[in-house]
Amino acid sequence: MVAGEPSGDLLASRLLSGLRPSLPDAHIHGIGGPHMQRYGFQADWPMEKLSVRGLFEVLAHYREIKQIQNSLRDKLLAEKPAVFIGVDAPDFNFGLEAQLKQAGVPTMHFISPSIWAWRGGRIKKVARAVSHMLVVFPFEExxxxxxxxxxxxxxxxLAEVIPIQPDVSAARHQLGLPQEVPVVTIMPGSRMSELKYNSATFVAALRLLAQRDKGIRFIAPMAGERQKTYFESLIRQAGLQDVDIQILDGQSHKAITAADTVLVASGTATLEVALFKKPMVIAYKMLAPSWHIMRRMAYQPWVGLPNILARDFVVPEYLQDAATPQALADALWKQLGDMPLRDSIYARFTEMHHELRRDSAKESAQAVLQLIEQTRGRNRMHSVPIS
Structure with missing residues (x-):
């Protein structure tokens, strides 16, 4: 298995929770994180090696990433595993899957790339690489x-893990937050590359909100120690020591639950926020050349997953030059003060939650077991001598 970032690690762990009871003694290894390791997964390389986003950002790490991919490929070609499962990380996994599939190793990919949003021609690459696709949105089938x-x-x-009715009061109590104060959660991204492009704008928006209402409490869950240290340095540089900002080690779900609204970088985290039924402002910045290339590839008006699923701008999106501190602060301020808007968003996201909720651990594990059995069946047929 290969998962390249925290969200993939979490999603893969759900699959493993369903698979382990049927394969208690299986050796499961590759690239993954702590959630996968709870189910006996062995990480051959640290997951952080793949946590790079953006076309030009990846180029800076290309040699090291390619070396990891080649080493893992050689190891798996010699090992001939019962199945290879790539979890998201499409640019890394599809290239690896294509070579393994060609060599007779069954390949499964969990989480479809956004071929319905951009780079639609990628479906041909998927067909060459993947024996079986696991998708998480109904329209993808x-x-x-x-x-x-x-x-x-x-x-x-995560639609199974996240409750239909989140307990806001309990989350605020656990974080030491008063029940009645306005709370804004800041999520500039889990990768260091995302933090470096998004955090300064997010912090500047935070400053503008704090100037409007000194009673607002801010929460910023960070994916790791490097991310936390970097974000803390920006807070100090912005002179916001007097603003009530709680920077957390992880605990993103608790931070979202406690919030009245969330400022979040575009990505899978936006769907987590939607499952917690929270208003949000989606923003994203990247290296300018990467943005210009990716913008031309898009062929629908939304980038945030909740908006894509709803096929509507349920929550606002601000990308690249449009993601100014003033625009983000104004949008968050509106959501804090507009109760009918917040009720409407809550209703839309509750409906979305019900649509996405299935027993994914059981469904995905069953698909893996069936693929293994089908492959074994074909191999047995090919090994029978013809009289």
């Missing part, structure tokens, strides 16, 4: 069936 790629819709794993 038809896309892969039409392309002749075996597919299973397993639901969105």
């Amino acid at each position: 038809a896309i892969y069936r039409e392309a002749g790629i075996p597919v299973t819709y397993v639901g969105y794993p």
Whole structure:
């Protein structure tokens, strides 16, 4: 298995929770994080090596990433595992999967790339690389069936973990927050590359909100110690020591639950915020050349997953030059003060939550076991001598 970032690690752990009871003695290894390791997963390389985003940012780390990919490929070609499962990280995993599939190793990919949002031609690359696709959104099944790629819709794993009615009072109590104060959670991204492009603007928006209402409490969950140290340095540089900002080690779900609204970098975290039924402002910045290339590839108006699923701008999106501190602060301020808007968002996201909720651990594990059995069956047929 290969998962390249914290969200993939969490999603893969749901699959493993369903798979381990059927394969208690299986050796499961590759690239992954702590959530996967709880189910006996062995990390051959640290997951952080793959946590790079953006076309030009990846180029800076290309040699090291390619070396890891080649080393893992050689190891797996010699080992001939029962199945390889790539979890998200499409640019790394599809290249590896194509070589393994060609060599007779069954390959499964968990989480479809956003071929429905941009780079639609990628479906041909998927067909060459993937024996079976696991998708988390219901509309994705038809896309892969039409392309002749075996597919299973397993639901969105976190839709089972996140409660339909989050306990805001309990989360605030656990974080030492008063029940009645306005709370804004700041989530500039889990990768260091994301933090470096998003955090300064997010912090500047935080400053503008604090100037409007000194009673606002801010929470910033950080994915690791490096991220936390970097974000703390920006807070100091901005002179915001007097603003009530609680920087957490992880605990993103608790931070989202406690919030009245969330400022979040575009990515899978936006769907987590939606599952907690929270208003949010989606923003994203990246290296300018990467942005210009990716913008031309897009062919629908939304980038945030909640908006894509709703096919509507349920929550605002501010990208690249549009993501100014003033624009972000104004949008967050509106959400803090507009109760009918917040009630409307809560209703839309509750409906979305029900649509995405399935037993993903059971569904995904069953698909893995079936793929292994199908491959074994074919191998047995090929090994029978013809009289």
